[in-house]
Amino acid sequence: MTETQPVRRRRGRGARERILKAATELFTAQGINATGMDQLSTVAEVSKRTLYTHFPSKDELIGAYLQSLVDPLLPVPPSLDRPTMNPREQLLAVFDRKPSESTAPFRGCPLLNVSVEVPDPGHSAHQLAAAYKREFARRLTDIARQAGAADPETLGEQLALLFDGAAARGTVLNSSHTAACARAIAESLVDAALADVGPASA
Template identity: 35%
Template sequence: MGTSTTGRRSAARERLLETARQVFYARGINGISVDEVIASADVSRATFYRHFPGKDDLVRAYLQEEDRSIRERVDGAAKAAANPSEVLHLLVLGLDEQICGAGFRGCPFINAAAEYPDPAHPVREVVAEHRTWFINAVTELVTAIGHPNPERAARAVVMLRDGAMVGGYLDDPKATGDSLAHAVDAVTRNPS
């Protein structure tokens, strides 16, 4: 992903992605111009366009990096845990830490979807790919836990996560995290 045509990592592309991650998350995607990203990343306009044909391509790459990072954290939790219940517990703890963290502004995927209302837009395709993966990952965990209706329980867990991402930004983050843990426990332990 972060390689040039010669196969070496491009420092300029990495700076563009890191700058995009910071400013898009803090200020919104549509509120940031390409010129602001270029200036903040300290690259030339030609360098930007060598790596990204347009702003939407940068937005897609930013979200793909967020997706990659989340997948790595989920994989890390799976490797650190003794069983699927513990993996789910670690995921909830990770969400709690995230929503209580400094500068938290909600889910970058939900935020991007709000700024790109057309479900057929390429940015929304990245959002949809991430959500599909996440729902499937949670479904696998809930199935492994032995829930009698894993698809329904997984969708409830994802909905609770979405609500916690919004609630953590708008309300008391600690109370939101506590509520998320309680609700996920209730959904995954109660088969009704």
């Protein structure tokens, strides 16, 4: 009879960070519904008691995971701290993000994935994903306004929709190359929107 190998647990500080790191890896690779708390505690090398001390429920862990993604994924308007990129370049930069080097299937946008896995619009995770998508379009609109677009709201929504469409198609096709095609379309949209204000401002 083969004895079960005991799960290795790490002592000391940093348990919360390890749990979030494990959640990010597992939720990205296999989705939140397929990831159980037992697996999370094993990969994070913490006891179930420690896991629930930091995150009393899976929903709270999902919320912390999503919050950790929001700031890095949102477009950042140009400022004095980032003088090298003009508004036009910033609008297109959202399509230039390189996915991490991995042999795992391409998973696209994690916020879109969560909204599919948690379809209830009243669920906190779904609401957070929806709020992120609204903020994503709002920031694109602000940058479009800085760029001088005649109708920044429309351009911001078009670019947000294009970004989400590329992410969804890339997930289905297991390909990150859809972003390059989306960027070419975005460039045409942006340049057309900026060209429209030329004659009026002359």
